[in-house]
Amino acid sequence: EDQVTQSPEALRLQEGESSSLNCSYTVSGLRGLFWYRQDPGKGPEFLFTLYSAGEEKEKERLKATLTKKESFLHITAPKPEDSATYLCAVQLGAGNNRKLIWGLGTSLAVNP
Amino acid sequence: DAGVTQSPTHLIKTRGQQVTLRCSPKSGHDTVSWYQQALGQGPQFIFQYYEEEERQRGNFPDRFSGHQFPNYSSELNVNALLLGDSALYLCASSLGGLYRSPLHFGNGTRLTVT
Numbered sequence: 179e180d181q182v183t184q185s186p187e188a189l190r191l192q193e194g195e196s197s198s199l200n201c202s203y204t205v206s207g208l209r210g211l212f213w214y215r216q217d218p219g220k221g222p223e224f225l226f227t228l229y230s231a232g233e234e235k236e237k238e239r240l241k242a243t244l245t246k247k248e249s250f251l252h253i254t255a256p257k258p259e260d261s262a263t264y265l266c267a268v269q270l271g272a273g274n275n276r277k278l279i280w281g282l283g284t285s286l287a288v289n290p
Numbered sequence: 291d292a293g294v295t296q297s298p299t300h301l302i303k304t305r306g307q308q309v310t311l312r313c314s315p316k317s318g319h320d321t322v323s324w325y326q327q328a329l330g331q332g333p334q335f336i337f338q339y340y341e342e343e344e345r346q347r348g349n350f351p352d353r354f355s356g357h358q359f360p361n362y363s364s365e366l367n368v369n370a371l372l373l374g375d376s377a378l379y380l381c382a383s384s385l386g387g388l389y390r391s392p393l394h395f396g397n398g399t400r401l402t403v404t
Contacts, residue, residue, distance in 0.1 A: 209389075210389075212392055212393075214395075219378075219397075219398075219400070220397045220398070221294070221380050221382075221395030221396050221397045221398050222333070222380070222393075222395045223395070224392050224393065224394055224395075227392050265332060265333075267332075269389050273388075274345070274346070274388065276346075276388040276389045277335075277346070277389075278335065278389055278393075280332035280333055280334075281332055282330075282331060282332045283332060
């Protein structure tokens with residue numbers, strides 16, 4: 179069964195304390211992996227798309243990487259405003275059979 | 291650049307009633323997807339509209355229906371509301387049909403069923 183698992187469920191960091199969030203997947207035919215940030219009561223905000231193993235994308239303090247089994251979202255020297263839930267979603271299939279499978283997210287809290 | 295807009299932002303309904311939620315996609319987008327998100331959960335796919343047709347549907351009963359208009363905006367209708375329908379309903383837009391580009395989300399409609 180196609181599955182996406184995010185860990186940890188929750189993470190609390192001190193400001194400046196770098197860490198990584200994990201998104202592991204067991205799917206057949208990965209077409210793309212997406213990272214989103216979601217603030218409470220808001221819709222998810224698109225961060226990155228990764229398509230192939232070895233690919234990396236960066237935006238400010240965030241860096242996303244992809245291997246054949248998992249993706250990491252590295253947060254360097256986080257600030258309190260980075261506090262949010264981070265969601266990953268995996269796209270698989272082709273043509274009319276494309277689908278998106280979502281993880282449950284990692285809730286990140288950064289203390290000042 | 292206008293992002294995805296949804297209305298209303300909050301709604302309170304009674305069991306058995308019907309509700310209509312509205313979505314205008316991001317400028318330049320032609321595909322609209324609807325999601326239901328319960329507290330602490332990931333988004334659950336309801337359906338996707340492209341070229342005014344439902345192209346794909348998730349595991350939701352036919353009490354959930356939708357429509358896409360020629361200007362690409364969309365409506366989600368839910369009939370015979372149940373308490374379990376209380377959730378954040380998210381609209382996402384993209385370009386070119388089934389997941390051909392990343393989804394961009396609105397801020398959702400918070401539906402409470404009492």
